[in-house]
Amino acid sequence: MAVQTVATPTVDLGPAAALSCRECGHRVPLGPVFACEECFGPLEIAYDFSAYDTDKLRARIESGPANIWRYAPLLPVPADVADKPNLNPGWTPLVKADRLARELGVTGGLFVKDDSGNPTHSFKDRVVAQALEAARAFGFTTLSCSSTGNLAGAVGAAAARAGLRSCVFIPHDLEQGKVVMAAVYGGELVGIEGNYDDVNRFCSELIGDPAGEGWGFVNVNLRPYYAEGSKTLAYEICEQLGWKLPDQLVVPIASGSQLTKIDKGLKELIALGLVEDKPYKIFGAQAEGCSPVSAAFKAGHDVVRPQKPDTIAKSLAIGNPADGPYVLDIARRTGGAVEDVTDPQIVDAIKLLARTEGIFAETAGGVTVGVTRKLIESGALDPSLTTVVLNTGDGLKTLDAVAGTGLTATIRPNLDSFREAGLA
Amino acid sequence: MAVQTVATPTVDLGPAAALSCRECGHRVPLGPVFACEECFGPLEIAYDFSAYDTDKLRARIESGPANIWRYAPLLPVPADVADKPNLNPGWTPLVKADRLARELGVTGGLFVKDDSGNPTHSFKDRVVAQALEAARAFGFTTLSCSSTGNLAGAVGAAAARAGLRSCVFIPHDLEQGKVVMAAVYGGELVGIEGNYDDVNRFCSELIGDPAGEGWGFVNVNLRPYYAEGSKTLAYEICEQLGWKLPDQLVVPIASGSQLTKIDKGLKELIALGLVEDKPYKIFGAQAEGCSPVSAAFKAGHDVVRPQKPDTIAKSLAIGNPADGPYVLDIARRTGGAVEDVTDPQIVDAIKLLARTEGIFAETAGGVTVGVTRKLIESGALDPSLTTVVLNTGDGLKTLDAVAGTGLTATIRPNLDSFREAGLA
Structure with a gap:
């Protein structure tokens, strides 16, 4: 697959040690792959947390930034992740x-x-932030996804902050408001003549083609990292x-x-x-x-x-x-x-x-x-x-x-009208 | 004025010591008033910060919550403000x-x-949070404002969290989207037949009337507190x-x-x-x-x-x-x-x-x-x-x-169409 050519053998993604198949346990090195070559099961991140002392880890987390990077020791990201330009999501109320x-x-x-x-x-900022770090680690230059909503904005915004190209695929007939929310970040926003299934099928095709080289699809070839968010x-x-x-x-x-x-x-x-x-x-x-x-x-x-x-x-x-x-x-x-x-x-x-x-x-x-x-x-x-x-x-x-929610009363601008409406 | 009947002589609003006229310096006790009785100048909060030690204050702030209440020692709010139900705004990136x-x-x-x-x-959550504390201190039971946008939502949400009644006045012909954003919090949302000036005039009339007793208008009779946010x-x-x-x-x-x-x-x-x-x-x-x-x-x-x-x-x-x-x-x-x-x-x-x-x-x-x-x-x-x-x-x-922002390209769901659009 074309995408594998951009994988480097020694990526630094902090405590992430390997990819492991959720079904059969088969392990492969960290890379932009998402399905087990043995059984086609989903790959997920396997960590090495063995060096952590509980008290020191808790203290390190508590003194960390007020965003998800306080948990960097438990995520597939490099130790200096908080210093890189990203949206710093998380630590929500x-x-x-x-x-x-x-x-x-x-x-x-x-x-x-x-x-x-x-x-x-939306919570999508949490997962996209992980995919962004994986994209940087694998040398991807374009951040991409198929979406009909929250994910499009999260990818567009994260790529903008990081200075990466973004290219988001959506059904061409999406509501105008959703198009605006995704388009405002200035990345490429491509309408696909078809429904959401057609968009997804096209994205899978693109990942397997040389045209998709250097492209990180946050919820496809970067999914194991993305999901950890x-x-x-x-x-x-x-x-x-x-x-x-x-x-x-x-x-x-x-x-x-x-x-x-x-x-x-x-x-x-x-x-x-x-x-x-x-x-x-x-x-x-x-x-x-x-x-x-x-x-x-x-x-x-x-x-x-x-x-x-x-x-x-x-x-x-x-x-x-x-x-x-x-x-x-x-x-x-x-x-x-x-x-x-x-x-x-x-x-x-x-x-x-x-x-x-x-x-x-x-x-x-x-x-x-x-x-x-x-x-x-x-x-x-x-x-x-x-x-x-x-x-x-x-x-x-x-x-x-x-949309059915609205005014509880309409009155003329005087106290008599106010009293008549029973608002006093 | 009717509103003064609900003012208590010994309100606890932390370091807030009095209201002071910005023009002539005349001081009056803390209460729901906003204009100087001597010169009609705007009243603002005068504080007593004399007891603070710089290092202790800095340490107290830094160990405070990740919201505006870390600065409670510098605001017109009681020391236990963070324990009361409110929206806890601030500490934004x-x-x-x-x-x-x-x-x-x-x-x-x-x-x-x-x-x-x-x-x-919006930043309005910061100012409304101060007005809410003043409203509680003065025994108000209704939180109110005139608004055409951000303030309506901020007041509606803050009152909902605090369990106070809210009544927000807006021009009756506001765009439906803005009406929904303000109405969803379930408070009273009253359309006034008139323009924004008419809405404001009506609110001033209501404050001076017995019908407005117990009403805190965040940006009128609570304005000195509100503004401090x-x-x-x-x-x-x-x-x-x-x-x-x-x-x-x-x-x-x-x-x-x-x-x-x-x-x-x-x-x-x-x-x-x-x-x-x-x-x-x-x-x-x-x-x-x-x-x-x-x-x-x-x-x-x-x-x-x-x-x-x-x-x-x-x-x-x-x-x-x-x-x-x-x-x-x-x-x-x-x-x-x-x-x-x-x-x-x-x-x-x-x-x-x-x-x-x-x-x-x-x-x-x-x-x-x-x-x-x-x-x-x-x-x-x-x-x-x-x-x-x-x-x-x-x-x-x-x-x-x-609204003019939109799709950068529309393609058919295949690689040829993708290449023709120059996206590769």
Whole structure:
């Protein structure tokens, strides 16, 4: 493959030691590859953390910058990553959501991990930041992806800051607002005459062609690095809880990668002695209009049957989620569950979160809050335990979902009109 | 006035000792008043910082939370402010903008203070957070304001988190997107049949009426407290520079309050010994379509002649800026200047900042970056000195400004089409 020619044998990606197949364990050197040559299973990063002393590591993290690079010793990035131009995402607020807790009947402590505070206002900045470091390590000069939303902006912005070329592929008929959000960073934004599947097929073709040489597709040939960014959500949640594991986490499912990497991050913290080894439950959240993992969970299946997405939660609308089986395994192993909510329930949950905590979430945040409510009602989630709900994006990007929200009254500019409207 | 009935004689607002008239120095106890009873001059907070030891204060700040409450000892808030439910804004990135610096020819170090990272994505969260504490101290139960944009969302969100009622007044014919952004937090959002001036007149009427009892209008009867929030921009910039004053700052001008409070904050840091006492220059930035302060500066006037605003920079479109004369004084005293740019220059500057640094600014950020470029070209701003440019809001809120941005190419989903488009 053309991309392998740009791989160098001795890349410095900090504690990342090799790529390891999630299915068969086969190891290969670090490089821009994503599938096992033995069994076609997904490759992920294998680390060497053996030199770390727990107390020294904790102190090093706590004295680090207020972004994801405080966890550089646990990520596939060089030690000097914070000195390089990048968007420095992360260290977003973990909001103690007491008013939401009262509405939902949670008594054990409810927290919202609000990733809308990231530079381009979604969790994608976390994963793209890892892919950027891998791209630099492998000598790539173009950062690329296929996207219909958050990822396009995250890649465009990260490449702009780093001074790399970016080329983002989107369906040619995307809404104008989304096009603007991605185009403003000045990279190449290419419309593909076709649907999202056509865009993805074309990107895979490009990676295997000499024309794709020097191109880092963040979620394809750089996927093993990219995916590790989601571990930082687990690290931050535990550190912000005072180096404690939450009892329960509610995580949205698109490809399922985020949920599996959060589980990986929590297990790493336990293994490193940074948190006490105790049980935790991970719950997955989907929209009913794209709920292949939830359907499989409820049916007791180990495999996920693809669906054709039809939901307002576009950022979660992956009908054939690559990490679906791993998500099922984690939910079952930890005693969690996978649940889904309807589009109207998503909208209600967005409004509930905004009204109680002043957090305006995108549709994916409506999915997790809505699923949390449903899981409490069904008894699957224990309201007497510490619970963390993820909001992975910003309501400003999905304004259409709450377009029905409007003025509560219209009055003439005088006190009589004010009183007549019952506002006094 | 009705509002005075809810003022308590012994409010705890930390180091805030009294209100002091900016014009005649007359002092009155802390309360929800904003104009001097002697001369009608604006009241501002007078502090008692006499007990502070410099080293202990610095250490206390540095060990504080990663938000504005690290500066609680310097703000009109109770010492336990961080424990109360609020949006915890601030500690936004100070981005070393090396690529923008190269484009502008700045060699002395260029930084962008990016306030789009605040909870509702504008600097307004800083000022509303102060007003919220004052509202709690004075026993107000409704948080209110007149607004056409950023402030509406900031007030709605802050009140939601705090569990206060909010009632925001806007012109009834505002664009639907802006209505949604303000309405989603579930407070009362009242459309006034009239223009923005009518809205403001009505709010003043309401404050003087029994119907307004218990209402805190963040930028009217709580304005002395509210305005202090802008000092945190000065504090953060200096601390993020390693407790150093920048040589030059470029600050947008709407009412002019932000610029005057940044100057106040810098002077406080010098007086407290937290930074070295050395000269700094403050530059004000306006849009040509609303440039009353810039016009007065260039004409050598001490007073500001009101203008009728006509610019895409809506968040700066105050035709009769209350703090205009103070801005003129500061720009002249520090050796700065006030400059303005056209709407096309604002759009160009938004794109320049996005393309070089991956920061998508609202129109106000286009104004400061555009003015910086113009000031360098005219020689007013020295490119060999350390310069900080403020971005006070988020491009997602003013998408219309860059609506012309779009696809760089449209291709069919195959490699031949890709090559024909010259993308390889």
